[in-house]
Amino acid sequence: MKTILYARVSTTDQTLDHQKTQAEQAGFVIDDVVSDHGVSGVSTRLRERPEGKRLFDMLRTGDTLVVRWVDRLGRDYADVTKTIREFMERGVIVRTVINNMTFDGATKDPVQMAVRDALIGFMAATAQANHEATKASQRAGIDAAKADKKKYLGRKPSYDRKALDAVLSMIEVGTNGTSEIAKATGLTRQTVIRIKQDPAKANTILSAWE
Incomplete structure (x- = not known):
């Protein structure tokens, strides 16, 4: 069983080394790193990213997928929730560096499943809202600069x-x-x-x- 860090690095994002260091500081022991560079997380599904495809091939039942935050796993709310559920169905545990969230499909208790699924939806919605807020802030800054x-x-x-x-x-x-x-x-x-x-x-x- 491996612990694999997936990182998406754009021209304005954190460096790969920084994201790996953050994960290690949070207590994760990383066995392998998969990263996409210069790929938009807003317009490109994880499966459509060059290294995202390899990630799906690498992960096995019992493996742990570590990401800085759930927004690394999809374009929007629907895409993120679908991706996390697909990994859980395959027996992969998804964990985040920020807030140390864990999404595990092993539980069969209906209450725990309901709480887990609600949390996935909330985190995905929060990620999309944060992205939209950041874009709005950047647009406001650009507009102010032009004025x-x-x-x-x-x-x-x-x-x-x-x-x-x-x-x-x-x-x-x-x-x-x-x-x-x-x-x-x-x-x-x-x-x-x-x-x-x-x-x-x-x-x-x-x-x-x-």
Whole structure:
């Protein structure tokens, strides 16, 4: 039985090494890593991703699939819930790094099954809502930047999109302190603190300069 980490890395996402480190810090012992790079999780089903196909072939009954969050497993609510249930039917345990959620199809108790299925639906819906909120925030930031493009932009931020996304991801996990985040991203503690205090403002400033 193996523990396999699946990671999706886009141009604005966390690096593969960072996601693996997060999983190990959460207590997972990873036997193998499967990752897709530059693939949109919003428009592409897991089975249609180059390494996603290999993941389905690799997983066996009794294996554990680790993902940073359930949004790595599908495009939207329906796709995520379908994918998790398919893995459970195959005897694969699905676990998340964030909040350490476990989805196991072994239970036959109807109450536990109902709770598990309700939790899957809630987590998938939350993932889709978070994605849509992020897109809306980014659009708002871009619109604000366009409206102010003739104005003085102020001091250029010391972080780029990749660094900002990494900081926000680590803040979301909640297991990293300010100093740890600063060290991991190469930013100063003061910069990390400002991002923590007002993520939307940090995104708007960066969008203006982009």
